[in-house]
Amino acid sequence: MTATSISERGLSPAQARSPRASFAGAVGSELLKLRKQRLNWVMIALAVLLFGVMALGLGTSDQRQLLAKSPHTFFNNFLDIWTTTFQIGSGIVLLLVSARLMGMEYSAGTLRILLARGQGRLQLLAAKLLVLISLGLLLLAGYVILVGAYTAGTVIVLHGNLDPLRSLPPVAWQNLGLAALVQVVSIVCAVLLGTAAAVVGRSLAFAVGVAMSFYPADNFGALVLILLRSATHQSFWTKPSDVLLGANFNVLLQTLEPDHSSRPAFAVPVDHVDATHALVVIAAWAMLFLGGSIVLLLRRDVNQ
Amino acid sequence: MQAMKESILSTHALSKRYGQRTVVDQLELQVDRGEVFGFLGPNGAGKTTTIRMALGLVEPTAGSVELFGSDVRTHGAQVLPRVGALVESPALYGYMSGRDNLRAVGRVLGGISESRMDEVLEVIHLRGRDGDRVNTYSLGMKQRLGLGLAMLNDPDLYILDEPANGLDPAGIAEIRDLLRELAAQGRTVFISSHVLSEIQQICDRVAIIQEGRLVTLSTVAQLTESGGEFIVIVERPEAALALVRTQPWGQKARLEDLQLVVPSPSGRGRDLVQFLAGHGHWPDVIRERQQSLEEIFLDLTGREAR
Numbered sequence: 001m002t003a004t005s006i007s008e009r010g011l012s013p014a015q016a017r018s019p020r021a022s023f024a025g026a027v028g029s030e031l032l033k034l035r036k037q038r039l040n041w042v043m044i045a046l047a048v049l050l051f052g053v054m055a056l057g058l059g060t061s062d063q064r065q066l067l068a069k070s071p072h073t074f075f076n077n078f079l080d081i082w083t084t085t086f087q088i089g090s091g092i093v094l095l096l097v098s099a100r101l102m103g104m105e106y107s108a109g110t111l112r113i114l115l116a117r118g119q120g121r122l123q124l125l126a127a128k129l130l131v132l133i134s135l136g137l138l139l140l141a142g143y144v145i146l147v148g149a150y151t152a153g154t155v156i157v158l159h160g161n162l163d164p165l166r167s168l169p170p171v172a173w174q175n176l177g178l179a180a181l182v183q184v185v186s187i188v189c190a191v192l193l194g195t196a197a198a199v200v201g202r203s204l205a206f207a208v209g210v211a212m213s214f215y216p217a218d219n220f221g222a223l224v225l226i227l228l229r230s231a232t233h234q235s236f237w238t239k240p241s242d243v244l245l246g247a248n249f250n251v252l253l254q255t256l257e258p259d260h261s262s263r264p265a266f267a268v269p270v271d272h273v274d275a276t277h278a279l280v281v282i283a284a285w286a287m288l289f290l291g292g293s294i295v296l297l298l299r300r301d302v303n304q
Numbered sequence: 305m306q307a308m309k310e311s312i313l314s315t316h317a318l319s320k321r322y323g324q325r326t327v328v329d330q331l332e333l334q335v336d337r338g339e340v341f342g343f344l345g346p347n348g349a350g351k352t353t354t355i356r357m358a359l360g361l362v363e364p365t366a367g368s369v370e371l372f373g374s375d376v377r378t379h380g381a382q383v384l385p386r387v388g389a390l391v392e393s394p395a396l397y398g399y400m401s402g403r404d405n406l407r408a409v410g411r412v413l414g415g416i417s418e419s420r421m422d423e424v425l426e427v428i429h430l431r432g433r434d435g436d437r438v439n440t441y442s443l444g445m446k447q448r449l450g451l452g453l454a455m456l457n458d459p460d461l462y463i464l465d466e467p468a469n470g471l472d473p474a475g476i477a478e479i480r481d482l483l484r485e486l487a488a489q490g491r492t493v494f495i496s497s498h499v500l501s502e503i504q505q506i507c508d509r510v511a512i513i514q515e516g517r518l519v520t521l522s523t524v525a526q527l528t529e530s531g532g533e534f535i536v537i538v539e540r541p542e543a544a545l546a547l548v549r550t551q552p553w554g555q556k557a558r559l560e561d562l563q564l565v566v567p568s569p570s571g572r573g574r575d576l577v578q579f580l581a582g583h584g585h586w587p588d589v590i591r592e593r594q595q596s597l598e599e600i601f602l603d604l605t606g607r608e609a610r
Contacts, residue, residue, distance in 0.1 A: 032407055110396065112391055113395050116384060116391065118381050301361065
């Protein structure tokens with residue numbers, strides 16, 4: 001960096017001095033950050049490995065008889081298992097990735113670099129959310145292809161052709177579509193939760209800690225409320241469980257399905273809730289995460 | 305006719321309070337195009353908070369900051385891309401390479417080509433290490449990369465908070481030369497640093513703040529000028545001092561390390577020599593007394609030199 005180095009090496013001011021900031025550029029920057037995080041690739045590799053192990057486990061169980069007897073039940077079982085697996089697996093990955101992508105900006109202090117160069121706070125948040133939700137949808141698309149291929153392969157191995165799948169009633173395919181829709185809602189919620197945790201805590205450690213413990217605490221909370229109701233015989237304890245995010249997510253698919261065939265995993269609201277209630281509660285939580293992130297990001301000083 | 309000065313950065317009654325504590329208090333500054341402006345103050349004086357307010361990171365409690373004539377709060381998206389900033393320690397994506405750090409910020413700025421990144425990497429001497437993860441860099445290398453990020457789109461204004469942090473003497477000299485070169489190209493540099501000797505060498509004007517308030521704002525030349533005082537070495541300094549003090553112009557004369565510090569009757573050294581010699585005190589040495597910026601800083605902020 002000598003005095004002559006700039007002119008000698010010919011920094012090209014005309015080229016450099018024409019900034020063309022755009023939302024697409026901000027998204028590109030976030031994609032780069034995401035792509036360069038090795039942990040993300042490790043998690044995806046582990047997820048694929050886990051899928052393989054589960055697929056082998058399912059393949060060894062006695063599925064042939066069930067397929068011959070009731071293809072619809074066979075299909076519902078598969079849908080239950082793979083939907084729950086994706087919801088948990090993608091949830092962990094997206095919570096972790098979201099918390100890290102936003103939290104690192106605070107912990108590394110890079111937030112001040114980006115904002116000091118004129119990137120808008122809302123633009124930064126929107127770019128991150130877009131990239132993260134796109135990642136979730138990409139994971140879902142890949143998962144659907146993988147599970148679809150596995151299911152078709154299993155049916156062919158067990159039955160010799162795809163006739164059992166072709167014989168499924170329309171409601172089975174409707175349930176499949178609803179399951180995919182619930183996963184999309186789950187993806188959006190996980191991204192918003194992970195991001196909000198980072199914005200609230202303004203630290204990577206806080207973000208990851210809160211994001212990863214939210215759903216376990218939420219599900220555990222529902223169980224505690226059930227125990228409290230049993231112990232005290234007071235129906236008062238059932239009310240809070242009706243507005244827990246995890247509990248409503250667990251029951252959402254079942255309430256949406258015309259035949260209510262899926263079996264919720266983990267805790268559900270103590271009172272019976274319908275699809276509208278579950279969707280309203282989930283939307284309220286999502287708005288809280290998004291609104292909280294926007295307000296805090298806009299209003300707070302950046303001292304990191 | 306004097307060319308009209310163009311204000312690049314100005315603060316107007318800028319204040320910041322955290323609860324009851326006032327960190328910046330009614331600060332008035334103006335930095336003109338092409339200036340290298342030093343911003344000094346002891347730790348906790350409010351320098352970094354002022355810089356953060358100038359960059360739109362911290363909301364002023366009162367007053368405003370204008371960059372290129374526009375309020376940074378309302379026109380940040382337009383004016384901040386024209387500012388290259390380095391605030392405190394360099395903030396970088398440690399898991400990415402140096403070049404990827406440039407890419408990440410370059411994409412946000414838009415229109416930054418790979419060849420431009422090559423140029424910047426060349427200037428900051430990181431060309432051979434640009435593929436390495438930043439976590440493996442030394443503090444000096446990180447500092448240089450931070451400067452590289454600031455330089456990426458050749459901004460009109462550089463706001464640099466302690467740019468010499470972590471650099472060795474050669475690195476500090478390089479930064480000094482770089483800033484001079486940028487100023488020569490018409491860029492404006494607003495720099496906060498503890499290396500006062502460097503500030504003295506490169507800055508046109510300096511502002512010194514303490515407890516959030518402006519203590520002085522002046523050109524470096526004015527601050528460090530002699531004030532008409534001379535240092536004189538004579539054989540019998542006490543006697544010479546007593547003699548000088550009998551004169552109306554010599555009331556402020558004093559001894560420092562057995563050297564006579566004395567104003568001249570006319571402001572010129574030869575008149576002082578003539579006076580002393582005329583009374584039998586032939587000076588062995590006489591030189592104009594110049595204060596260093598460090599001395600002035602310590603005087604103004606009431607601090608003891610360590």
